[in-house]
Structures are given as C-alpha cells and as structure tokens.
Amino acid sequence: MLDILDPRNIDLDELSRIQKDVANKVIKEDRVSNPNTIAGCDISFSEEELAYAACVSFTYPQLEKLDSESIKVEIDFPYIPTFLAFRELKPMLRVVKNIDADVYMIDSQGLAHPRRAGLASHLGVVAEIPTIGVAKNRLCGEAEEPDSEKGSYTYLRENEQIIGAVVRTRKNVNPVYVSIGHKLSLEKAIEITLKTAPKYKIPEPIRAAHKLATRKMKETRTG
DNA sequence: GCGACAG
C-alpha cells in the first residue's frame, strides 16, 4: 500500500515547478489602499491526519473582533521544509472562503522562500486575496539583528535581493519574519504587522486564529 | 559531502 504521507513517494521536482509558477503570479504592489478589516489564519494539528483550521477577522486598526470560523480538516501531505503549502493550502482555502476581510495574515513565509512561493503567497495567488506572511522562524535569507526596541526592523536578503523583513513587534522579544504574500507591498506588510501587534509578539489576528484552532482541537480530544 | 530547514 502506497503511503501518501511518506515524503519518498512525492515528486518534489514537479511541486517545485508549481511553486515557480505561483511565484510568477505574485503581485508585489499594494492593491489595497486602506484596509478596514484584517483576518488571521492558522492550523492546529492533533494526530498525523487530523487538524483544525481557523480564521478570525478584526476591524483595522481598532482591532475589534468581527467574525470567526473553524473547521475540522483532513491532512494528506507530510511536513517537508519549503513545501508547507502542499500540506496546509487546502485547509486554509476552505476556512478563508468563509471569512471576509480586506487582508489575510498567514502564519508562514510569503516571498521569503527559496522559490519565492511560501504558503502565504501560494494562498494569496490561488484564492486571489491580499496576504501577508508572518513567520516565527527563518526559512531562508540573511539579515542583521534588528534593534531591541519595538518597531525596529532589518531587511531579509538573499542574492542581493530583499525578500522580507525581520520585525521586532515587542521589546526584547525575538522578532518575526514578515514577507509579501500577495497584492501588498513589503512596507505595507510591515506596517500592518506592527499595528496588529500592540501587545504581543504575534499579531492579534494570527494569535486569535491559533487559539481558536487549538481550542477546537482540544475540545474534540476531551469531549 | 555537510548543514539548514516556515509549520
């Protein structure tokens, strides 16, 4: 029996071609002038093949909660660095479809990816929505350490090109990795990231989505 | 060949 979760049974060259195609379709300029609503998306995993995807929207820049949605999803692809989209794209698409917002913040890289097609960009291109990639860790590129004050940032570079920014959303706390997802400039992405993180390192929309997904997952485990 | 490697 073929194990679909076994990385050895996957044609990574073919998936790389898909990612390069996605990268060519990414729009790096602002197609949203003044966003009034921002949503965050995330997924929580329980077992290998079961997870919960959540999306929560807020007013911007006031950050008042507007709407939320969470769904149970089947996972049919393993976690392989640089191929995260093939594991989380479908669940994200389903949950994003139910929540309306001007901009979507995704817990992953956007252009700050070896083939410039991280999950945030992939989702943006496929769903045709403005997205921002906000990751807790670096995938590729190099950058200097930003100042420890909140709001400071440095650019993440790879081969002389700026692919993202290392942003300090909280004083003396590890920075987040921000990059263009789709239909928004890097400057706008950084601005939105900072404005949606008034208190914690992780921007409120993503934080709320993560908490909702995790809560739903644990409710199913217990009850 | 070796190390790095979003979630």
Next chain:
DNA sequence: ATCTTGTCGC
C-alpha cells in the same frame, strides 16, 4: 507543529 510546570524578567 506538539508534549508540558515552574519560573525569570520587564
């Protein structure tokens, strides 16, 4: 990502 209590620091 997830498994987990207390604990150090602003």
